[in-house]
Amino acid sequence: MPNPKIENLAALEDKLELRGKFYRTSYNSWRFFEATFTWSEIFASIAPYLIRFPNDEFVKSTLSLAVFARSGHSGDGDQPTLNDQQFRTVAVQLQALGLVKLQYTGSTTGAMGLFWSLTRTGERVMLELRTVKKVSAPQQVGHN
Numbered sequence: 306m307p308n309p310k311i312e313n314l315a316a317l318e319d320k321l322e323l324r325g326k327f328y329r330t331s332y333n334s335w336r337f338f339e340a341t342f343t344w345s346e347i348f349a350s351i352a353p354y355l356i357r358f359p360n361d362e363f364v365k366s367t368l369s370l371a372v373f374a375r376s377g378h379s380g381d382g383d384q385p386t387l388n389d390q391q392f393r394t395v396a397v398q399l400q401a402l403g404l405v406k407l408q409y410t411g412s413t414t415g416a417m418g419l420f421w422s423l424t425r426t427g428e429r430v431m432l433e434l435r436t437v438k439k440v441s442a443p444q445q446v447g448h449n
Contacts, residue, residue: 311401317345317430323372323391329382338376338385345434347395348404352423352431355405360412361419365392396421404430 315321324339342350350371351364359367365387373385399405404427409419423431 314401315344315398317348317402318343320344321347321391321395323347323368323387323395325369325372325385325387325391327373327378327382327385331381336378336382338373338378340372340375340377342372342375344398344402345430348399348402348427348430349434351421352404352427353435355421355423355427355431358420358422361396361407361421364396364421365389368392368395399427403427 320341320343322339322341324337326335326337328334329336347368351367354364354367369385369387372387373379379385396405396407400407403424406422406424407419408422409417412418412420
């Protein structure tokens with residue numbers, strides 16, 4: 306069955322504000338954090354980890370840490386976790402963009418779980434986003 310065409314799908318350069326909560330020990334309470342990412346930044350922050358077919362919780366934790374670090378609160382507390390509804394939207398969006406595949410399957414221990422992997426398109430986009438590009442030296446026009 307072919308994938309349905311989705312009208313007006315946000316592209317990799319479009320932005321999303323991600324929110325979550327973290328535990329702030331100095332106040333002995335939960336606080337909130339937020340940061341803005343493009344879809345390519347979201348994907349780039351988790352893509353290298355998807356090579357190992359991680360489970361859903363690992364991916365959520367990895368993305369939560371990236372958003373928490375950008376929020377400016379990372380020195381203020383710990384246990385950051387993204388809003389689960391937003392994380393589910395991230396999963397659906399990255400699938401719609403053809404970058405990831407999510408599959409409910411058995412783990413090596415026999416337990417069932419939701420696991421992430423890269424598609425071929427996702428592998429190519431990851432390499433474009435995460436490889437270090439050669440910086441050319443400035444050209445000399447003439448000698449003084």
